[in-house]
Amino acid sequence: MGVQIGLAVIGLFLATFLVAENLRGAIPPCSLTGGCQTVLGSKYAQVGPVPTALFGVIYYLLLAVIGVAYLQGKQRGWLHLSLRLTAVGAAASLYLVYLQLFVIKAICPYCMTSAAVCFLLLGIDLILWWRYLRSS
Amino acid sequence: MDEQIENDGIVEENKAVTKVERKRQRREKKQQLRANEAQKQRTKRVVVWGLVASGLAGIIFLAVNLSEEQSGSTGAVVEGVQIRADDWIKGNPTAKVVLVEYGDFQCPACATFSKVVEKLSSDYGDRVAFVYRHFPLKKIHRNAEIAAYAAEAAGKQGKFWEMHDILYEGQNDWSESDEAKKLFTDYAGTLNLDLGRFQADSEDKDIQEKIDDSYTEAVELGLTSTPSFILNGKKIEARSYEQFEQLIKQELGEGN
Numbered sequence: 001m002g003v004q005i006g007l008a009v010i011g012l013f014l015a016t017f018l019v020a021e022n023l024r025g026a027i028p029p030c031s032l033t034g035g036c037q038t039v040l041g042s043k044y045a046q047v048g049p050v051p052t053a054l055f056g057v058i059y060y061l062l063l064a065v066i067g068v069a070y071l072q073g074k075q076r077g078w079l080h081l082s083l084r085l086t087a088v089g090a091a092a093s094l095y096l097v098y099l100q101l102f103v104i105k106a107i108c109p110y111c112m113t114s115a116a117v118c119f120l121l122l123g124i125d126l127i128l129w130w131r132y133l134r135s136s
Numbered sequence: 137m138d139e140q141i142e143n144d145g146i147v148e149e150n151k152a153v154t155k156v157e158r159k160r161q162r163r164e165k166k167q168q169l170r171a172n173e174a175q176k177q178r179t180k181r182v183v184v185w186g187l188v189a190s191g192l193a194g195i196i197f198l199a200v201n202l203s204e205e206q207s208g209s210t211g212a213v214v215e216g217v218q219i220r221a222d223d224w225i226k227g228n229p230t231a232k233v234v235l236v237e238y239g240d241f242q243c244p245a246c247a248t249f250s251k252v253v254e255k256l257s258s259d260y261g262d263r264v265a266f267v268y269r270h271f272p273l274k275k276i277h278r279n280a281e282i283a284a285y286a287a288e289a290a291g292k293q294g295k296f297w298e299m300h301d302i303l304y305e306g307q308n309d310w311s312e313s314d315e316a317k318k319l320f321t322d323y324a325g326t327l328n329l330d331l332g333r334f335q336a337d338s339e340d341k342d343i344q345e346k347i348d349d350s351y352t353e354a355v356e357l358g359l360t361s362t363p364s365f366i367l368n369g370k371k372i373e374a375r376s377y378e379q380f381e382q383l384i385k386q387e388l389g390e391g392n
Contacts, residue, residue, distance in 0.1 A: 009191075009192075009195055012192065012195050012196065012199075013195050013198065013199045014199075016195070016196045016199035016200060017199040017200075017202060017203050020199060020200045020203035021203050029243070029245045029361040029362060029363065029364075030240060030243035030244070030245055030246070030273055030276070030277070030361055030362045031273075031360055031361040032273055032275065032276070032360045032361065041244040057196075061192060064188070064192060065188065065192075068184065068185070068188050072181070072184065106276065
């Protein structure tokens with residue numbers, strides 16, 4: 001669970017950075033190698049007026065808080081909630097990765113790192129849940 | 137005798153009272169302990185959550201700061217960036233301060249910066265030469281090269297900067313379009329260009345060569361992204377009008 005909190009903090013950092021960039025309207029320069037500006041400048045970078053990364057910020061904040069709550073009493077409910085959330089998060093990330101690879105056809109490293117963090121989080125929660133089931 | 141019994145009774149009563157009293161005290165002590173324990177727990181929880189909240193707030197603050205911190209600065213010296221005969225220049229071509237932009241018409245950041253350069257050229261046009269050179273990132277921008285051709289073709293009819301502006305304004309329309317060439321011709325129409333000549337020039341070998349050379353030159357200068365700005369031979373990193381202004385003022389000797 002400590003790992004989960006650590007990962008959530010990394011994700012929080014990435015997502016906040018992206019939201020800040022989005023809100024300032026600063027578009028990263030176009031690079032010969034990268035495609036950040038293509039991704040962050042695409043219509044998928046926002047859901048209506050809301051920057052997509054803001055969902056990430058809220059998501060990671062929730063996971064960090066749930067992680068701490070779980071560590072305090074080791075109550076099963078927190079773990080269960082966390083597992084469900086990370087499942088949703090991983091599914092959303094999978095969709096965003098799909099968008100980058102096949103629709104926008106450009107890759108933004110920040111976004112990809114965030115997606116990787118989401119998959120790791122789901123993996124960790126699955127392991128924790130499995131351990132819990134086995135021990136009870 | 138009677139008195140004795142009575143006294144005994146009182147003693148008994150007293151004993152009973154102290155027993156009750158002791159029980160009550162014990163109970164109170166227990167409650168006190170429990171309350172202390174609960175208080176401790178509560179304090180611990182407050183401390184933990186306080187730390188968590190400030191930690192998370194700290195992370196957010198750090199990330200926002202990192203995003204804002206990338207401020208204007210002067211970087212490496214770039215050799216051999218002098219104004220050339222085939223450069224497109226806005227402002228004062230003989231000015232001692234020269235700002236060269238390597239741009240890509242399909243780059244969203246370039247579109248944003250074109251507004252900044254526009255404002256700079258209207259404010260400092262008498263003292264600064266603004267040069268635009270092509271750096272179409274063809275690997276990631278499929279229509280960047282033909283857009284550069286269109287700008288040069290319009291330039292042959294004296295409307296390079298007009299086409300430059302229209303291309304950036306309409307970037308979203310033609311960037312990923314298969315009809316980009318047709319759109320460029322439409323733009324040429326709105327600029328009242330000779331369309332036959334415009335289309336022929338858009339395919340012109342000399343123009344294509346000029347843009348290839350410009351691309352190669354940018355790569356050789358070590359540039360990897362657009363827009364790249366070179367101010368009097370030094371690569372600069374500026375993200376806002378104010379940052380550009382400050383750097384330009386320094387070169388003009390107006391420092392601050």
